Amino acid sequence: MSTPRILDDIGAKLAEIAAASPARDIEKNVRALLGSAFAKLDLVTREEFEVQREILAQATRRLAELEARVAALEARLEGRNDQG
Template identity: 60%
Template structure:
């Protein structure tokens, strides 16, 4: 036979009350505080900041690719101007 829900709720409530008044609750608070302090020292960035920097990096890479292509074209033109005999068949 299954115990009724009211009995289970009462037992759960009593257990929660005992834990909240016990040293276990203080230990949990201390551990949370230590973890929060440790994470703050790591100097982590938020997901939003990471996404923004990722976008900036993507645009920078695209611009670099464009500039590399343009530089190659200008070098080819300069080489052709310096060596006109290689252009004629």
């Protein structure tokens, strides 16, 4: 028997044992339990988080622009009031 064939046989046997073992059932139960717990939490995906982060960054930039415009308009208004 060649070495790759032996490794394939060992891998197949280990997979067979793992599939039939109680560890497999425990893994399924733990996954189900964690899935249920995560479903109850208010979690978002990384993609959703990144989209919201970009929206917030755009809103922050826009707010800074608007604040600068308001300050400029207030300064102009003050200048007119001082002249009048």
